[in-house]
Amino acid sequence: MRTLFHNGHFFTGTELVNDRALLINGDRIEGFAGPGSEPADADRIDCGGSLVIAGLIDLQIAGGGGYLFSSNPNPEALAVITDSIISTGTTGFLLALPTNTEEVYHEAFRTIEGFANPAVMGVHLEGPFISHSRRGAHAPELIRKPDSENVESLLTHAGKAIKMMTVAPEECTPDVIRQLKEHGITVAAGHSNATFMQAAAGFEMGVETVTHLFNAMTPLHHRDPGLPGAAFLSSTACASIIADGIHVDYSMVAIAKKIMKERLFLVSDAVEVNERGAYRHVRQEDRFTLPDGTLSGAKLSMLDAVRNCVNHAGIDLYEAIRMATLYPSLLIRAEDRGVIAPGARADLLVLDDELRLKGICFNGITELMK
16 A cells, blocks of 8 residues: 655655655655655645654663563563554664573563564663673672673574673673674673773674663763773764663763764663562652662653753754664664665654654554544
């Protein structure tokens, strides 16, 4: 089925298209059609002069719809989580799976491998090979030291489920990093006590990005720039950041963006209330914490993060959109997402002047908000 979106301002990821309509065919974008070339047999959707962008991509979200995936790693909970996340405008995501037991990992991998919804792009395995001293909310008794044997066992059970993995680079040998990359995994540095030199060595070994910049890592200090400093000076390393004003002050978001430019991207790091399993998250007014008050996750959608970047960090609108679409997609080599282009997935958002959802097109199916 072909659908024509007209009367919109289409931000493709590289340019703003105002004078043409957008044609989708099934679950894929066919291209733009100018006046006189619009197919007469296509269903028409009037965008009302609104901004239309690609669906958002979140590479670190732990749950939704009342379920934390690591405590409910089953298909029924995943279906609810997925529908909830899509309803916020995030049309592709990696489920964050924190340091856990082998039983939880194996069940989660089986669920992901057997789940057909294209919004679920895989797992972001956050741990278990992280630093005890920078564990944040991670369960200390489940943290492990990596070696070739336990890494291979993990990868064997995971199949193709793991798309990204956060490790402490100072805990990993070059062989461990190589093992992960040979399985097509994007390796991230995080929950790390790495010095500047150790972090820089990690990037040389093949670590491609940093997980939630500034949080759960060595701080940026004038006598030891730590992991953030190594990311700043790298010419290739990317970094995610949680733009909620709580995990990171908005002024620091602006500083990081000025230095890292297109290498900085957004994640939500959102969790859900949970009272069982290894992670007990308590909902506060503007965040989630462990019962002891430790910050444990964000109360944030990706669209919230985009708005925060524009309204509080002074980041250009279209650059903030790229931070939640194009840049994370490129990092995990999902080139058919995060852009409006021929052959890309037909995942679109229609936004009002305040960057709030007016409509979602997911997998070629459009739902307009009331």
